[in-house]
Amino acid sequence: VTDPSDPACLAPLPVLGREVSVPLVTGGEVTYAALDYAASAPALQRVWDDVAAYAPYYGSVHRGAGYLSQLSTDLFENARETVASFLGCRAGDQVVFTRSTTDSLNLLAAALPAGCEVFVFETEHHASLLPWRDARVTYLDAPRTPADAVTTLERALADRDPYGPALVCVTGASNVTGELWPVRELAAAAHAHGARIVLDAAQLAPHHPVSVAELDVDWIAFSGHKLYAPFGSGVLAGRADWLREAEPYLAGGGASRKVSRRADGGVDVEWHDSAARHEAGSPNVIGVYAIASACKALTEAGFDDLVARERYLIGLVRAGLAQVPEVRVLSLFGDDAPRVGVISFVVDGWNSSHFAAALSAEYGIGVRDGLFCAHPLVRTLLGTDPQDPGECGAPEAAPGERSLNAIRVSFGAGTPDEHVERFVRAVK
Numbered sequence: 549v550t551d552p553s554d555p556a557c558l559a560p561l562p563v564l565g566r567e568v569s570v571p572l573v574t575g576g577e578v579t580y581a582a583l584d585y586a587a588s589a590p591a592l593q594r595v596w597d598d599v600a601a602y603a604p605y606y607g608s609v610h611r612g613a614g615y616l617s618q619l620s621t622d623l624f625e626n627a628r629e630t631v632a633s634f635l636g637c638r639a640g641d642q643v644v645f646t647r648s649t650t651d652s653l654n655l656l657a658a659a660l661p662a663g664c665e666v667f668v669f670e671t672e673h674h675a676s677l678l679p680w681r682d683a684r685v686t687y688l689d690a691p692r693t694p695a696d697a698v699t700t701l702e703r704a705l706a707d708r709d710p711y712g713p714a715l716v717c718v719t720g721a722s723n724v725t726g727e728l729w730p731v732r733e734l735a736a737a738a739h740a741h742g743a744r745i746v747l748d749a750a751q752l753a754p755h756h757p758v759s760v761a762e763l764d765v766d767w768i769a770f771s772g773h774k775l776y777a778p779f780g781s782g783v784l785a786g787r788a789d790w791l792r793e794a795e796p797y798l799a800g801g802g803a804s805r806k807v808s809r810r811a812d813g814g815v816d817v818e819w820h821d822s823a824a825r826h827e828a829g830s831p832n833v834i835g836v837y838a839i840a841s842a843c844k845a846l847t848e849a850g851f852d853d854l855v856a857r858e859r860y861l862i863g864l865v866r867a868g869l870a871q872v873p874e875v876r877v878l879s880l881f882g883d884d885a886p887r888v889g890v891i892s893f894v895v896d897g898w899n900s901s902h903f904a905a906a907l908s909a910e911y912g913i914g915v916r917d918g919l920f921c922a923h924p925l926v927r928t929l930l931g932t933d934p935q936d937p938g939e940c941g942a943p944e945a946a947p948g949e950r951s952l953n954a955i956r957v958s959f960g961a962g963t964p965d966e967h968v969e970r971f972v973r974a975v976k
């Protein structure tokens with residue numbers, strides 16, 4: 549690991565230069581400080597270069613006889629190998645290209661076997677919490693330690709029919725607290741009780757090496773736009789059996805191998821058994837190429853310097869926030885829990901939305917405010933009513949009252965010290 553206080557330690561992972569000047573209400577302009585990587589990270593320079601180099605050559609995949617179609621088909625199929633190797637998949641695992649993590653988890657929800665039970669912590673991002681609405685879902689209470697998460701899951705699984713299908717869905721790194729969840733232990737608990745597990749790696753994969761085989765998870769989902777690629781492509785990877793046996797997620801061309809009229813006037817369809825079964829329609833070739841390019845860049849650079857640099861930036865933010873007595877950092881597992889570069893906090897007496905708006909208008913800093921698509925978790929952390937059906941961007945807290953929403957700052961490759969220092973100065 550090279551010196552993490554030197555941004556040059558991430559020289560192999562330059563992001564597309566974002567020297568965007570933004571106006572300040574106080575007059576003048578400043579370089580935009582993008583501190584909302586947890587929503588969408590900037591793309592790597594290499595990803596844009598790869599996409600630009602490929603752009604003149606792209607064609608439709610799978611069906612074209614022409615040279616460019618064949619080239620695109622090869623690149624598209626090779627991208628599966630690249631992503632499988634980035635994720636440490638097992639032999640026989642399928643890599644399905646989707647639009648996003650949300651899409652991946654909805655695909656898996658549509659592929660659950662009949663009678664499947666689902667177990668999910670109430671602390672999940674809505675993309676992990678909500679897709680299972682057609683299954684029998686058990687919502688688990690927020691744990692206060694990683695060990696507590698494992699025992700809570702074990703207790704819930706102990707009561708179920710061990711011969712029926714079941715799925716556990718868990719997030720590897722929280723999009724609210726940045727805290728890492730004990731994925732390996734949760735996978736072991738799931739498997740010990742005959743259940744399977746899917747890992748929502750939307751926040752984990754951009755910050756941390758992941759290995760499906762080592763973690764022993766059955767599926768993994770992530771989004772390109774949080775992993776230094778542009779929008780529009782995501783991945784669901786893992787065990788082939790449930791995916792192969794399920795009805796196609798989308799019905800249409802590409803998913804079907806053979807379609808014929810029946811004597812009775814109807815139509816018979818044979819669907820593909822491969823990942824194509826769930827990828828009907830013309831796929832997002834450029835998006836898939838970009839995601840594979842980002843995976844390659846991260847694999848080649850390795851995560852050691854990225855993790856060390858993020859830890860250094862986390863230290864700067866935490867130390868700065870600790871000097872402001874009105875600031876309360878949100879945490880489920882405690883201050884010392886290992887985390888990625890995602891930190892949420894509230895400021896006593898401040899409405900978080902006004903606070904975030906001031907960071908933008910007066911300092912050119914882009915953060916996020918609200919309940920971060922994890923309403924039950926943020927309400928639990930704020931000590932407000934977790935059953936409150938109030939909306940994102942909750943109403944104003946009067947000075948001295950408890951905030952009803954929070955502010956989130958997040959960063960990664962390409963974040964200069966200056967952005968974080970400006971943020972700390974602004975909060976102070």
Ligand code: PMP
Pocket residue numbers: 586587648649650651673675676719721722723748750751771921
């Ligand atoms: N899971 C987690 C933990 C996330 O942070 C997000 C995005 N905020 C999602 C899932 C959903 O990702 P996407 O919007 O790309 O579908």
